[in-house]
Structure formats: structure tokens, C-alpha cells
Amino acid sequence: MTRWIGFFLAIIFGIAAGLYYGWVLSPVEYVDTTPDTLRIDYKTDFALMVAEIYRSDDDIEAAARRLAQLGDDPPLNLLQQALEYALQAGYGQTDLNLLTHLRGGLQTWNPPDPSSSGEIPAPTGESAP
DSSP: OHHHHHHHHHHHHHHHHHHHIIIIISOOOOOSOOGGGSOHHHHHHHHHHHHHHHHHHOOHHHHHHHHHTTOSSOHHHHHHHHHHHHHHHTOOHHHHHHHHHHHHHHHHOOOOOGGGGOOOOOOOSOOOO
16 A cells, blocks of 8 residues: 555656746746737737727738738738637727727728839749740
């Protein structure tokens, strides 16, 4: 019987030592992460901050650039995901109005065509004959 008690004490001590090491002595520290790694609740808060800035400066291109930091999807899709989460999470009507106002701006926004900017496209690596 004492053999089992020693076994379980060793297991408990090992778990406690591992937790102490992982949480106190050497916790994980994330440095220089990007907004696309955030959870959906934080992405929604980020989108809400973008919507507040958009309300004050009415610059849809800057808002789209800011929203593009949340992932590879188009800014309108990213905002729609944030708006859906905000509805589920019970955000206030003022916040929902801000997000809806930004969505309306993105729906009418025409992103600039990079080919019409007059810039010469970068070489693709293929040589001309």
C-alpha cells in the first residue's frame, strides 16, 4: 500500500513542479505578434476601434488597411465576422451601429486597382525570349 502512496505522491509532485516551472519560472511570452493571431473577441474589439476611427475621419481606405491586419480575407468579410460575433456576444447598440456604419462604407468602397497606378509590375522570374 505504501508503494501506491509513493507513486501517487511522485505523480502529484511532478505535476506541481511542471506547473510551477511553466507558469512561474519560464512562462511563454509572445513578442511581436500580429493582430491576425487574436481570438475572435479581440478581433471584434479591434474592428470596433477601426469603426470608431472611421466615424471620426471618414477615411475608408485607412479603415480597410487597418482591417486587413486581421487576416487574409477581404476587409468586408473580416468586418462581417466581427459583426456576427458582436451580435452573439451582446454588444451595445452604439457599438453595433459603428460596425454597421463601417460595413456600409466598405460595401460601397472600390479598392484601387494596382495595375492602374502607373507602376511597372515586378518581374515574375521568367526571362523574355
